[in-house]
Amino acid sequence: MVLGGGGSPSPMPELALQLLFALLLGLWLLWVPPGRSRGSRDAWVVATLLLAVPVLQLVPLPPALWHALPGRGLERDSLALVGGETGWRPLSVAPARTMASLLALVPPAALVVLLSTLGRQGRNMVVGTIAGVGLLALLVGFAQFAASRADGSHAFRFYTVDVGYLNGFQANHNAAADVLLIAMVAQTAIVSEWFRLHRPGQRCRAEPILAVGLAVPMSIGVFLTASRAGTFLLPLAWLWMAAILLPQWGITRRQIGRGVAAAAGLAGAVALAIGVSDMGRRILSRYDFSGELRLGLWADAILAARTYFPWGAGIGTFVPVFLAAERLEVVYAPLPNRAHADFLELMIEAGVPGFLVLAAIAAILGGRAIRALRGRSEVPVIHACFSLGTLSIVAMHSLVDYPLRSMSVACLGGIAAGILLPPPLRAMQIAHATMKERR
Numbered sequence: 001m002v003l004g005g006g007g008s009p010s011p012m013p014e015l016a017l018q019l020l021f022a023l024l025l026g027l028w029l030l031w032v033p034p035g036r037s038r039g040s041r042d043a044w045v046v047a048t049l050l051l052a053v054p055v056l057q058l059v060p061l062p063p064a065l066w067h068a069l070p071g072r073g074l075e076r077d078s079l080a081l082v083g084g085e086t087g088w089r090p091l092s093v094a095p096a097r098t099m100a101s102l103l104a105l106v107p108p109a110a111l112v113v114l115l116s117t118l119g120r121q122g123r124n125m126v127v128g129t130i131a132g133v134g135l136l137a138l139l140v141g142f143a144q145f146a147a148s149r150a151d152g153s154h155a156f157r158f159y160t161v162d163v164g165y166l167n168g169f170q171a172n173h174n175a176a177a178d179v180l181l182i183a184m185v186a187q188t189a190i191v192s193e194w195f196r197l198h199r200p201g202q203r204c205r206a207e208p209i210l211a212v213g214l215a216v217p218m219s220i221g222v223f224l225t226a227s228r229a230g231t232f233l234l235p236l237a238w239l240w241m242a243a244i245l246l247p248q249w250g251i252t253r254r255q256i257g258r259g260v261a262a263a264a265g266l267a268g269a270v271a272l273a274i275g276v277s278d279m280g281r282r283i284l285s286r287y288d289f290s291g292e293l294r295l296g297l298w299a300d301a302i303l304a305a306r307t308y309f310p311w312g313a314g315i316g317t318f319v320p321v322f323l324a325a326e327r328l329e330v331v332y333a334p335l336p337n338r339a340h341a342d343f344l345e346l347m348i349e350a351g352v353p354g355f356l357v358l359a360a361i362a363a364i365l366g367g368r369a370i371r372a373l374r375g376r377s378e379v380p381v382i383h384a385c386f387s388l389g390t391l392s393i394v395a396m397h398s399l400v401d402y403p404l405r406s407m408s409v410a411c412l413g414g415i416a417a418g419i420l421l422p423p424p425l426r427a428m429q430i431a432h433a434t435m436k437e438r439r
Helices: 010-029 041-057 063-068 073-080 095-116 122-148 173-198 207-226 230-232 234-248 251-275 278-287 294-307 316-325 340-372 383-395 409-419 424-439
Strands: none
Touching: 010 095, 041 294, 041 340, 095 409, 122 207, 122 409, 173 207, 173 230, 173 234, 173 383, 173 409, 207 230, 207 234, 230 316, 230 383, 230 424, 234 383, 278 424, 294 316, 294 340, 316 340, 340 383, 340 409, 383 409
16 A cells, blocks of 8 residues: 555656565465465455456467467567568567556455455455554645645655645545545444454444544545546445445434534535635636546547457557557647556457456456355455445446556555455464454
């Protein structure tokens, strides 16, 4: 969550994250007893599926095969000028970019397996860490506003992108909004779990008060990111918070109505207070859609997807593929580094196989989520709600942006997927033994 927010324009933090993760993964494989390190079968299937497409796209193909791939005519003719059209080449049109994307996928894929090996206590520690780092990111974001200097330099800002908005540890304000939204749900889940452990069978008014008290400043932080999609997803995060809290409280509809009215009034007052300031006016200007460039971007991206349909051009190859398809009449100064629609970009880069993999993963996680929500799984309902909240926030944002291209958000998605999968029997036995010792 701290090192993975730079994206491809800032490769050094991502490199540090990948090397650190490789070290920790190696230590885990060496030191964790085999009985706890196996992970569930579903976790290994999900992790394998996540890595399968880029791995297969890097396998060299004989000339007869890659010549027949859609969209390869220009490449074949260019190589023919230097006599290189008879060599073996992979499906990816930019293998180095695909390899970089594969390496970036390893941490979230491995986290699916790692989280599936933990019992309830270990998963609570992970969710609590997400909640804590999310709060720390909010405090860093507030400090970014407070410590901006007159000479144009900005203390507490780790990247030069999106200066003027709350970013926390992210370079992209949209990713910062996702981190805060996910942390809101994590905070509610860990508050609910704490009261379950320390006040079993009791209803304590401090529980919803504490959860809402944490969520209000986090919601303000989401607004200060100036992420339009993040702001529109705030109700979704609050709904998942309610899904965690309400079943334990038996709250009536009248009480829900009063709570919603109070929250709306508070949010309106805060928005008014922020809106009259220079900072607020700058942020509110973001909600002017008159100069929106996404529609033109999507039209060209669809053309690129058709060019390489149905096999795709290779994970991570969006930029060279898109530039070849971009219409001259809509070219603008900033380089279009993403399609601003992850599902559309997936179709360009992975084609039909990518969506088949996505459907298989969704089927596995969806089945596990249904079992957990019905009480037929070892996964607690609170953990299931946190995971579904995280995955739904990322999925909804992916319709109009690229949250999963941030390693921070991708790793949070991997954690959410792993938490949905039941732990192996050995981890459950250890967790139960630990609980008995504490009692």
